Ligand SMILES: NC(=O)c1ccc[n+]([C@@H]2O[C@H](COP(=O)([O-])OP(=O)(O)OC[C@H]3O[C@@H](n4cnc5c(N)ncnc54)[C@H](O)[C@@H]3O)[C@@H](O)[C@H]2O)c1
C-alpha cells in the first residue's frame with residue numbers, strides 16, 4: 545500500500561521540490577495539495593497530473609483519505625493545518641519554521657491526545673542534523689559560542705528554526721554563561737546579535753544564499769568552527785522522505801530529525 549500524502553504550500557520553493565520528490569517515490573502517492581485561500585492561481589503541473597488543489601484544508605481532509613500531511617508553508621497557517629490534521633488522526637511532517645514555544649507545546653499535546661505521529665523538523669538536511677549534533681558535543685568542552693546563520697533574503701523568520709534548535713540542543717549540555725566582556729556596550733543596536741542564555745545568534749539575509757550555518761566555539765588560543773551549507777532545496781528532500789516513512793510508525797510528537805535517526 546502506498547502512503548497517501550497531502551502537501552500544503554505546493555507553489556513555494558520547498559513545496560515545489562517536495563511535490564517532485566513525492567511524485568518520484570514509488571511508495572508515495574500524492575492525493576492532493578492545500579494552497580492559500582486568497583490566491584486563485586492555477587498550479588499547471590498538478591492540474592496536468594489530475595492532483596486536486598484545495599483552498600480549504602477541512603474540505604481536503606474530508607474529500608481524501610490521507611496518511612500524512614507534509615506542511616511547508618508559514619507558521620500561522622501551518623499551525624491551523626497541523627492542529628486540524630492531528631485531530632483527524634492524520635500524521636504530520638512539518639518543515640515550516642517560526643512557531644512560538646506555545647504553538648509547539650500545543651501541537652505536542654494534541655499529537656499525544658490523538659495518538660498520532662507528528663515530526664516537526666526545522667531542518668531536514670542530514671548534514672545540518674550532524675552539524676547540530678557535533679555542536680552539542682563541542683559545547684561540552686567550549687562553552688563560548690556564537691551561531692551565524694545565513695539565508696536567502698526571502699526568508700521571513702529570524703533567527704532561523706535551525707539556529708533556535710541548535711541553541712536549544714547546546715543549552716542541554718552547557719551551563720548558563722554570559723559571554724564576552726561583562727561591561728560590553730553596543731554602540732549600534734543589534735551589533736552583538738540575539739542572546740539565548742548567553743549564546744549569541746546572528747542572522748544574515750542575502751540574495752544568492754540558500755541555507756547555511758556556522759557554529760563557532762572559542763577557547764584558550766583556539767577556535768573551532770562547525771559549518772553546514774545547503775546549496776539547493778533538494779538537500780532537504782531525503783529528510784522529508786525519511787520523516788514520512790518514520791511518522792507512519794509514530795504515535796506522538798517529535799521535534800527534530802535527530803530523534804528518528806541513529807546517531808550513536
Ligand atoms: N525544515 C527545513 O528543512 C526547511 C527548509 C527550507 C525551508 N523551511 C521552511 O519551510 C517554510 C517554507 O519555505 P519556502 O522557502 O518554501 O517558502 P515560500 O515562501 O517559497 O513558500 C511558502 C508557501 O506557502 C504558501 N502559503 C502561505 N500561506 C498559506 C496558506 N494559508 N495555506 C497554504 N499555503 C500557504 C505560499 O503561497 C507559498 O507558496 C518556511 O517556514 C521555511 O522556513 C524549512
Ligand SMILES: O=C(O)C1=N[C@H](C(=O)O)CCC1
Nearest residue numbers: 641666667699704705706755
Ligand atoms: O527558510 C528557509 O529557507 C530555511 N529555513 C530553515 C530554518 O529556518 O532553519 C532551514 C532551512 C532553510
